[in-house]
Amino acid sequence: MRYTPATQTALVALLIGTASGVSALENDTSAEASTVGDASQVTELSVINVAMERIQVIGKYADRASIVGSATRLSAEDLAKFNYSDVNRTLRLVPGVNIQEEDGYGLRPNIGLRGSGVERSSKITLMEDGVLIAPAPYAAPSAYYFPTSARMEAVEVRNGSAAIKFGPRTVGGAINFVSRSIPDEFGAFVDVRYGTDSLRTLHTSIGGSTENFGGLIEVYDSNNDGFKNLPDGGDTGYDVEDYLGKFRINTSPDADIQQSLEFKISKTDGDSNETYLGLTQADFDEDPYQRYAASALDNIDTEHEQIQLTYNVDFGDVQLVTTAYRNEFSRDWFKFQDMRNATDTGNIKGNAVLEGGDATAIELSWLKGLADSIDGAIRIRHNARAYVSKGVQSLIAIPFTTGGVGHDLELSLRYHKDYEDRLQFDERYTVVSGALEFASAGTPGSAGNRIVSAEAWAFFAQDTITYGDWTFVPGVRFESIDLDRSDWAGDDAARSGSENVRDTVHVNTFVPGLGVSYKIDDSLLLTGGVFKGFNPPGPGNVDAEEETSLNIEFGAVYDAGHFNFESMVFYSDYANILGTCTNSVACNGAEIGDQFNGGEATIWGLEFLAGYTAELGGDWQVPFYINYTYTDAEFSTSFEDSFWGDVTEGDAFPYLSKHQFTASIGAVNDDISVYLQANYVSASRTDAGTGSIPLEEKIDGRIVLDASVRYQVFEGYSVYVTVDNLLDNEYSVARRPIGLRPGKPRSVLAGMKINF
Numbered sequence: 001m002r003y004t005p006a007t008q009t010a011l012v013a014l015l016i017g018t019a020s021g022v023s024a025l026e027n028d029t030s031a032e033a034s035t036v037g038d039a040s041q042v043t044e045l046s047v048i049n050v051a052m053e054r055i056q057v058i059g060k061y062a063d064r065a066s067i068v069g070s071a072t073r074l075s076a077e078d079l080a081k082f083n084y085s086d087v088n089r090t091l092r093l094v095p096g097v098n099i100q101e102e103d104g105y106g107l108r109p110n111i112g113l114r115g116s117g118v119e120r121s122s123k124i125t126l127m128e129d130g131v132l133i134a135p136a137p138y139a140a141p142s143a144y145y146f147p148t149s150a151r152m153e154a155v156e157v158r159n160g161s162a163a164i165k166f167g168p169r170t171v172g173g174a175i176n177f178v179s180r181s182i183p184d185e186f187g188a189f190v191d192v193r194y195g196t197d198s199l200r201t202l203h204t205s206i207g208g209s210t211e212n213f214g215g216l217i218e219v220y221d222s223n224n225d226g227f228k229n230l231p232d233g234g235d236t237g238y239d240v241e242d243y244l245g246k247f248r249i250n251t252s253p254d255a256d257i258q259q260s261l262e263f264k265i266s267k268t269d270g271d272s273n274e275t276y277l278g279l280t281q282a283d284f285d286e287d288p289y290q291r292y293a294a295s296a297l298d299n300i301d302t303e304h305e306q307i308q309l310t311y312n313v314d315f316g317d318v319q320l321v322t323t324a325y326r327n328e329f330s331r332d333w334f335k336f337q338d339m340r341n342a343t344d345t346g347n348i349k350g351n352a353v354l355e356g357g358d359a360t361a362i363e364l365s366w367l368k369g370l371a372d373s374i375d376g377a378i379r380i381r382h383n384a385r386a387y388v389s390k391g392v393q394s395l396i397a398i399p400f401t402t403g404g405v406g407h408d409l410e411l412s413l414r415y416h417k418d419y420e421d422r423l424q425f426d427e428r429y430t431v432v433s434g435a436l437e438f439a440s441a442g443t444p445g446s447a448g449n450r451i452v453s454a455e456a457w458a459f460f461a462q463d464t465i466t467y468g469d470w471t472f473v474p475g476v477r478f479e480s481i482d483l484d485r486s487d488w489a490g491d492d493a494a495r496s497g498s499e500n501v502r503d504t505v506h507v508n509t510f511v512p513g514l515g516v517s518y519k520i521d522d523s524l525l526l527t528g529g530v531f532k533g534f535n536p537p538g539p540g541n542v543d544a545e546e547e548t549s550l551n552i553e554f555g556a557v558y559d560a561g562h563f564n565f566e567s568m569v570f571y572s573d574y575a576n577i578l579g580t581c582t583n584s585v586a587c588n589g590a591e592i593g594d595q596f597n598g599g600e601a602t603i604w605g606l607e608f609l610a611g612y613t614a615e616l617g618g619d620w621q622v623p624f625y626i627n628y629t630y631t632d633a634e635f636s637t638s639f640e641d642s643f644w645g646d647v648t649e650g651d652a653f654p655y656l657s658k659h660q661f662t663a664s665i666g667a668v669n670d671d672i673s674v675y676l677q678a679n680y681v682s683a684s685r686t687d688a689g690t691g692s693i694p695l696e697e698k699i700d701g702r703i704v705l706d707a708s709v710r711y712q713v714f715e716g717y718s719v720y721v722t723v724d725n726l727l728d729n730e731y732s733v734a735r736r737p738i739g740l741r742p743g744k745p746r747s748v749l750a751g752m753k754i755n756f
Contacts, residue, residue: 048260054321054395055130057156057176068473068515069160069529070568076153081675082708083722085150092662092679094157095607095627100655101733103274104744108144113159114570115603115633115656116172120584125166125174135329135387138454139539140420142582145304145329147177148242151220154178160553164477164513164531165460171533171549182214182246183207193751199224214248227745228291231369231434238272258314270302277336278739280354288730288742293369293434294378300333322394329387337381344374350738369434376428376439381447384424391416408464416456424448446490452539456481473515481507485540502540509534528554537595544595547578565610574601579643586737590642598644599637606630619669629660644688651688657681677706686735702731716755723748
């Protein structure tokens with residue numbers, strides 16, 4: 001695991017770095033911090049802790065020597081260092097993560113692992129507390145809902161050979177968000193923040209445990225006015241309300257059979273005045289934070305509810321963890337779709353208007369609100385969708401020893417169903433004196449009336465085999481998936497008429513993998529692995545092939561107290577890479593949900609992370625930390641389609657930076673901590689290609705500095721200040737789907753936290 005910077009502060013030594021691991025002990029230097037995979041030590045943990053280890057990607061108590069391949073855990077201390085609420089900024093600490101920023105706040109992030117593709121994080125396995133968390137993980141995995149990262153106590157990233165344990169999507173890997181645990185002792189905290197753009201945040205939690213019961217209630221409420229500027233001065237910010245409750249009953253510590261039952265319920269309401277309508281190059285150069293008048297009504301309203309029940313039982317060394325879950329998510333993203341052209345003869349896409357020059361000057365003046373338009377010129381779509389994701393998963397772990405060989409055998413079965421229901425329609429508006437006036441509305445379903453669904457059985461078997469200094473982790477995953485799609489007429493909102501049922505897409509696949517590590521001495525570990533990457537196609541795409549790859553990794557981990565490093569080389573050979581048309585990508589002439597085979601491709605790269613902590617006089621320490629990722633991805637075939645565009649063999653992937661670098665330095669003692677962090681991302685292209693990047697296809701490289709200061713006034717009470725983008729750099733983050741959009745400018749946050 002990678003030992004991230006803040007973890008070692010909590011352990012006094014402030015370990016920062018092995019690039020394949022994380023906070024191994026996370027504030028726990030007792031015997032509880034044992035290796036869960038070791039049959040001789042596993043019983044030292046309570047049944048509750050053992051269960052959490054089993055269903056998480058890494059686990060709070062996992063020892064680095066037991067982790068084969070690449071893995072990172074960011075602890076609560078790591079997350080608190082800069083008080084980030086934007087998961088994009090949080091994941092800068094993790095090598096191998098690819099990110100395309102979008103709204104500046106990370107509300108709907110675009111995350112990939114090892115070049116897998118970033119479009120709405122749909123190419124990776126997303127989980128919260130070990131449970132699939134994308135709106136419809138099989139049928140419609142684009143993450144228009146994303147867990148509120150600011151309320152998490154840990155973030156885990158696994159992009160090595162063991163990722164097959166956390167399918168279905170194994171090409172890139174898995175990210176698991178760990179919600180706040182029920183505390184062992186009664187306690188509470190209140191965290192209040194104020195900041196730039198009228199930011200107001202309240203975060204509070206209360207909970208505790210007795211011998212047989214435990215509970216937790218948590219509230220996170222944050223809103224601001226946004227950093228972009230509409231001509232009418234309207235709000236461009238967001239409002240997020242997130243509520244979490246956990247309740248547990250468990251046997252007494254002296255019970256012959258240890259058991260626990262935990263009930264988790266959460267509700268998240270979101271509202272943000274966000275748009276896909278960006279700017280022309282000229283307008284971006286003049287003021288990157290302006291927004292056009294045609295986007296004044298753009299808004300996404302979301303609601304997410306989760307119920308999860310987890311039962312744990314410990315029969316001696318054998319552990320059984322079973323979780324039943326149900327997630328419901330609904331959204332209505334009311335946003336600019338397209339517009340009538342000046343001759344009133346048809347609709348024209350927004351990106352064609354921004355790139356049309358003199359030929360679309362009239363339409364552009366309407367977008368900006370500089371001239372009155374023809375009647376109903378602006379079309380705004382209710383992208384209304386409802387999702388349900390539910391299932392049951394069970395894992396049994398059987399540690400045993402044969403001769404001098406230790407085994408930790410894990411077997412798991414999951415039954416899962418999900419669906420996405422679309423009932424979308426348009427409204428038309430007229431630009432009058434720089435404002436939008438309602439003109440007409442379509443009927444529900446006229447802009448999309450369909451249901452896509454999935455039913456899946458998944459099974460995996462994995463054995464962690466230890467023999468002397470060697471560890472072998474063979475494993476295999478099996479996925480059996482049925483994907484369906486049904487469409488109704490646009491004027492049939494009741495769905496009483498004929499149903500257009502597309503052929504069911506059947507997928508049955510085995511996903512094998514093998515990880516290996518060898519401990520040379522107490523400081524140096526060699527590790528690597530080989531495994532199959534797999535991403536299933538979507539419903540209704542009978543011509544789309546499943547995405548598969550052969551993935552290889554190899555690296556070294558060195559940990560010698562105050563100095564640590566890790567280097568990992570990875571290589572992925574794709575037999576077929578898939579592209580999926582979404583609103584966030586803006587495909588040319590394709591229907592949302594259509595998929596395209598990109599054929600063969602190769603991705604290789606390097607992940608490196610290192611850290612050193614200097615001990616100064618008194619109780620001062622100076623931690624230094626760096627991580628670097630190099631990613632080279634190119635197509636191995638030539639083709640043309642509506643997603644990838646015109647591709648020539650050897651072309652580089654779009655929206656993938658070759659170089660990413662993060663470095664931080666701090667000064668900490670018992671009362672104060674000061675950190676400065678620099679993040680560099682090299683330029684990327686918006687379309688597949690080679691050589692120098694044309695200006696109209698370029699996302700500029702950038703360097704962004706963040707800083708934080710925290711002071712503990714007295715025990716249990718601290719104050720802090722965080723500055724994002726300290727130098728106030730202006731930079732672009734995307735040109736899709738419609739024009740240039742900016743990164744967040746300088747923002748200042750001040751807060752105080754009280755622990756009871």
